[in-house]
Amino acid sequence: MPKIRRIGILGGTFNPIHLGHLVLAEQAKQLLNLEKVIFIPTNLPPHKRHKTLASAQERYHMVSLAIKSNPYFDVSNIELKRGGVSYSVETIGKLKSLFSQANLYFIVGSDFLKEFSTWKDIGELRKICKFVVAQRPGYPFKNLPAGRQELLKNTRTIKVTVLDISSTDIRKRIQTKQSISYLVPEEVRKYILKKGLYQ
Numbered sequence: 001m002p003k004i005r006r007i008g009i010l011g012g013t014f015n016p017i018h019l020g021h022l023v024l025a026e027q028a029k030q031l032l033n034l035e036k037v038i039f040i041p042t043n044l045p046p047h048k049r050h051k052t053l054a055s056a057q058e059r060y061h062m063v064s065l066a067i068k069s070n071p072y073f074d075v076s077n078i079e080l081k082r083g084g085v086s087y088s089v090e091t092i093g094k095l096k097s098l099f100s101q102a103n104l105y106f107i108v109g110s111d112f113l114k115e116f117s118t119w120k121d122i123g124e125l126r127k128i129c130k131f132v133v134a135q136r137p138g139y140p141f142k143n144l145p146a147g148r149q150e151l152l153k154n155t156r157t158i159k160v161t162v163l164d165i166s167s168t169d170i171r172k173r174i175q176t177k178q179s180i181s182y183l184v185p186e187e188v189r190k191y192i193l194k195k196g197l198y199q
Contacts, residue, residue, distance in 0.1 A: 008037040008105045009095065009129070011079075011088060013045050014059050015052070016192060017066045018170060018184045020163040024134055027160040028107050029072055032132065036072055037107075038095070039063045042086035043079040046120070052171050054197050056080045065187040089121040096128045104129040105156075109136040131155040136162065174198040 010025050017039075025037045041059045054062075060077055067073035078094060079086040088106070095104060106129045119125065133155055165183050173180050175198060180189055192198065 003101050004035045004099065005102050006032065006034045006036075006105065007095075007099055007102045008032065008034040008107050008132070009040060009092065010037055010107045011040040011042060011086075011091065013053065013167070014039070014041045014063050015054055015167050016059065016170060016184055016188055016197070017063050018163075018165045018167060018188075019182070020165040022066060022185070023163055024107065024109075024160055025073060026070075028105075028132060028134065028158060031158050031160070032105055032156070034072075034105060036074060039067060039073065039075045040079060040091060041075070041077075043083060044085045046085050046087060052198050058195065058197065062188045062191055065191060066185045087120045089119070089125045092125060092129050105132045106130065107132045107134065109134055110157075111136050133157050134160050171198045 008025065008028055010021070010028075012021070014021065021039075025039070028034065029037050041056060041063055043056045045053075057080065060075065060080055063075045067075060076095075079091055082090070092104060092106060106125075108131065110133050112133070135157070170180050170183055173183075174192065180192070184192070
């Protein structure tokens with residue numbers, strides 16, 4: 001079996017995972033010629049605090065349901081097993097030890113650029129993976145504040161089909177008894193309803 005050389009990493013709270021995440025992963029895979037994209041749900045996100053954060057195990061299960069039909073997608077429970085607050089530098093470092101011969105492409109949205117400077121050991125993280133930044137609505141690359149353009153150096157930027165879907169909006173829709181059909185995969189929708197998540 002040939003070794004995998006190009007792996008995309010897509011981390012996030014996935015609270016819940018939605019079609020926008022899947023489109024980003026699929027198009028990044030094609031644009032970057034990736035052999036695999038690994039979804040990594042955070043255990044406890046360091047930059048976000050949600051009253052409506054589903055448990056790590058529930059979010060992991062929703063990702064598993066969402067990607068099971070795509071042979072190029074995988075999900076890792078690496079952050080759930082480690083426990084505590086999830087820091088990307090620790091996660092990517094562990095993956096680099098597991099896939100020592102592979103190039104790791106860490107896929108993030110352009111909205112993350114405003115937080116990059118606050119990430120733990122961002123300099124070390126840049127050494128062990130290649131950042132891929134996908135443009136998101138309201139966060140164009142050209143309008144980055146002074147000093148932020150530096151963040152794009154040695155970083156691959158890509159443009160993908162943007163779906164105006166957010167996990168925040170999905171949670172609000174559930175709370176107000178609105179439909180979330182066609183915003184999340186059908187099996188994820190059924191799981192959310194079955195478990196009574198985000199009520």
